[in-house]
Amino acid sequence: MTGIAFIGENEMGNSFQDQLLKAGLVNKKQVKKAKHQNRVARQKGKGQQKKSMEQTTPETNQAREERLAQEARNRELNRQRNQEKLARERTAQVKQLIETNAVKLDENGEAYYFAHGTRVKKIYASETQTKQLSQGQLAIVQINERYGAIPGNVAQQVEERDPEALIVFHKS
Numbered sequence: 001m002t003g004i005a006f007i008g009e010n011e012m013g014n015s016f017q018d019q020l021l022k023a024g025l026v027n028k029k030q031v032k033k034a035k036h037q038n039r040v041a042r043q044k045g046k047g048q049q050k051k052s053m054e055q056t057t058p059e060t061n062q063a064r065e066e067r068l069a070q071e072a073r074n075r076e077l078n079r080q081r082n083q084e085k086l087a088r089e090r091t092a093q094v095k096q097l098i099e100t101n102a103v104k105l106d107e108n109g110e111a112y113y114f115a116h117g118t119r120v121k122k123i124y125a126s127e128t129q130t131k132q133l134s135q136g137q138l139a140i141v142q143i144n145e146r147y148g149a150i151p152g153n154v155a156q157q158v159e160e161r162d163p164e165a166l167i168v169f170h171k172s
Contacts, residue, residue, distance in 0.1 A: 094162045098143050101154040105129060114140060114168045123147050139169035 106126035139155030
């Protein structure tokens with residue numbers, strides 16, 4: 001044997017560097033330098049991997065921008081749909097409130113004049129109903145191109161949901 005040691009069963013767990021050291025082919029200083037170089041190379045490799053992950057091609061940037069733009073459009077469409085749905089729900093609630101709480105006006109009563117937009121309109125109501133309209137106990141609403149009267153407390157609920165449906169409401 002000329003200085004090269006064969007690996008025995010008890011040396012199987014030793015690293016290749018330890019085996020070269022025992023064989024006398026390298027000294028401790030060379031082993032230490034090699035370990036240091038390996039460690040530095042691994043750390044550089046990790047840094048380069050991070051940089052390569054951060055540096056993306058223009059194609060992937062463009063795809064990402066398109067995806068983000070599409071998501072923004074979808075969010076805006078969903079917001080608009082939700083607003084339209086809420087508006088339909090409010091309109092249905094107002095219609096139901098008016099229909100279920102409508103006060104029957106006296107067709108043979110006196111004329112009650114009111115302004116709607118730029119026009120003066122009239123409905124026929126009894127003397128008691130006219131007094132209630134002026135005191136805010138009744139309110140005039142429009143639904144389906146017709147005018148009707150509802151109690152004051154219902155008029156407040158209608159006003160919260162759709163102020164445009166309320167034509168005349170004298171709050172006390």
